[in-house]
Amino acid sequence: MADFESVLKGYRELVAKIRSYQEAVGLIYWDMRTGLPKKGVESRSQVVGVLSGEMFKLTVSDEMGGYLDTLEKPEHAEKLDAISRKMISESRKEYDRSKKIPPERYQEYVVLTSQAESAWEEAKENSDWATFQPYLERIVAFNQEFIELWGYEGSKYNTLLDMYEPGMTEEKLDRLFGALRSKLVPLVEAIVHAEHKPDTSFLQQTFPKEQQKAFSLFILKEMGYDFDAGRLDETVHPFATGLNPGDVRVTTRYLPEDVVSALFGTIHEGGHALYEQNIMKELEGTNLCSGTSMGIHESQSRFWENMVGRSKAFWSRYYPDLQRIFNGQFDGVAAEDFYRAINEVKPSLIRIEADELTYNLHIMIRYEIEKALFNGTVKVADLPEVWNAKYKEYLGIVPPNAGEGVLQDVHWSGGSFGYFPSYALGNMYAAQIRHTLLKKLPEAEALIAKGNLLPIKAWLANEIYQYGMLHTPGEIVTRVTGEELSPDYLVDYLTEKYKEIYKL
């Protein structure tokens, strides 16, 4: 039998190898979304298939199984360093999850979701729920089947939640979202009826792409994004991707009629990128070298986008730069008016266009629906009706058709159930972390107002970013803020901010 040291070494080499495949596939995806010539797509998709297939084989290989069995033996527990221990538990999770699904069933599911994504695209375009419904029914059935194989605690939906936010449960979310909802719905109502509304007319201009780009680059630099470890490119649906901590790429989209889109889109993706760029050296080449969960990742993009980028302090410093770069287009508009305009609250139908406040309600609607679907209290066939009823209840508006309603998001067509809650969790994490930041670094607002964002980035890097996946989301929030996740900080932050803006 091989000795412990050489098994550990072999295991870590195998993980590094899988990670290399992942990095290659990540680069291919980045390229696909930023400039792959269209005639090259077919062959490149086959390359992705080959590399992903090999990666999957390595993940569930007998070699991996053997390493895990040996390294998990009680007699070795003491000898493992913290990083290796966590690596092993993550590998085990992935190994078991993949092994429990019969390969041919999984293959069928992959084919189904890939067909469903195309079907969804067309159905959305035509607001045609009926053609998409059978796909979604099969996808939900597959997920029910997989949950039975994976097992679950408490409720079936918990197993799905745990994939995106380890440790998160329906019970916790009910409590968090319930509290949030009871405070935010009245706040939105008060805003809808407020007299003092922001003027947004000056945002209705055409803004040259070159200037939008210049401002995006400028702000990324200010945030401490390292251009020696990343780059900014254009795409249709913006994203950030951490190929390794030395190569974390941001993408954005410049809409000539909508200066706000690229501006906050870039800051948002920049927030994701700061997380990935600042993961500690020791985690490179391991399976812990990325943000710890969707929720914590989203907390960082949203912290930078909304709590820094949409703050008064930020624009007290950067508004003159904006005015200068867009030579004259904001002349005669006061910084205060700009600040109010970019924080306009307006109940609307489309999640991705929603403001910072109502966004949370869009998420809660999806959460309620997913939960009901997997607990069997709602059928796929009922979704359009349920969707519209919830929009009426939460936001006071009803979609005129399925395209702007139940068909608007891509997630379900790809089988991503349990993902949506991360967005609202991100807002809650962000507000709670912000609360601690303001206690530990009381000059934070003043620093923002001076354009000195680096100490804030350094604090976040030190408290969160460097650890990658070494700690769970629950551990992170407790370590950093001293308590479990609470909805109160987000409620307080939003109430204070919007009462001031709307003079309530």
Add this chain to the structure above:
Amino acid sequence: MADFESVLKGYRELVAKIRSYQEAVGLIYWDMRTGLPKKGVESRSQVVGVLSGEMFKLTVSDEMGGYLDTLEKPEHAEKLDAISRKMISESRKEYDRSKKIPPERYQEYVVLTSQAESAWEEAKENSDWATFQPYLERIVAFNQEFIELWGYEGSKYNTLLDMYEPGMTEEKLDRLFGALRSKLVPLVEAIVHAEHKPDTSFLQQTFPKEQQKAFSLFILKEMGYDFDAGRLDETVHPFATGLNPGDVRVTTRYLPEDVVSALFGTIHEGGHALYEQNIMKELEGTNLCSGTSMGIHESQSRFWENMVGRSKAFWSRYYPDLQRIFNGQFDGVAAEDFYRAINEVKPSLIRIEADELTYNLHIMIRYEIEKALFNGTVKVADLPEVWNAKYKEYLGIVPPNAGEGVLQDVHWSGGSFGYFPSYALGNMYAAQIRHTLLKKLPEAEALIAKGNLLPIKAWLANEIYQYGMLHTPGEIVTRVTGEELSPDYLVDYLTEKYKEIYKL
């Protein structure tokens, strides 16, 4: 025993898989040279190592060996289509070549050449031959050892030549280069002493990058380069790369002080790209899906760069576009004067900066030296002296130091012996193919003068590009031109062109 059909299917799937790895590695290299953030290099190099390693394993796998053994059985010969037959012979060549070298010796060699490339870079910078000499001695010794293992016919150097130009031998090259030399050396001498020299002073200006880029894009489009199957990016050392026929990327470099560099560099790489973009559908995913040899590839880049791009007909059509795009910078310069300036002949020390005519002499010098090295008539230690003597003899000038002399090229530090002749072979192939083109398509010059380059591209695609590696270089030249490669066409072409320019 598996039946023939399923063995063939399995074999072709394995080849397609290797090809997918190659495409992934190709994309990574493209990215490394066009925009990889510097802090991402270390991890990305490991990714290349992992993927290349897997690719190599597949190439020499027992699976591959088994397929080849079965498919090569005489009883199957009749059943194989032409493509599969050629695929098998290429796989066999690669399999045998790789299998004959003990893995640990090959590994040592890879490490050596990677160290030698760094050592060369520094040695060149400091014109310090002494520090590089021991590396080169070891590299040559390794190649001698490998040649013994691979075997050789006629001379040892032939084995190296065959790697870049299948079927090429020292005997043939001696004849080709001998004839070329006897005609070109006197021509160069006549030019050096000619009274009527081109005025190049108007090229000494600063040309904005944006305009150079606009002209590069314009000319690529004119050549029939398909932007739906490619893209143009910037790099330090320009190259073209065919990832698959639907994704063939061109790179260039815009020097503000040298408008000619990007202009002809782009056309040159565009010529390589046309080859790769027009390979027939049936070869996609096979090991025949690229140009058939370095020499034939180079013939296409040089045909487009020199025989089209540096022709009088070309500038009679495109010079007004150049004048327009570089608003006013060429005002008062006649098309004829521009044509003469871009065809200036001047014996110089640096190969990559040489003109169309003297370039061939730079290559012959390297050929003579490589041949002597591998036939044992010259030692590595003697190279600086031999180099300088040859430059004196062929070009009438002597390098002031090793950096501008024997150390100028990267090739030898990477172990690429036998590669240099391809460049001059490319010129000969190009001239011979051009001769046939002018017979088959007598209106070719007139088409160029009208800016209708597409029929020329179509002819080349039909005669050469579509076949990828299906035919050998020798087969290609005989099929297209009806005879074996001859130096006469290049001699005639150059003599005619330069006698006119220099009024000899």
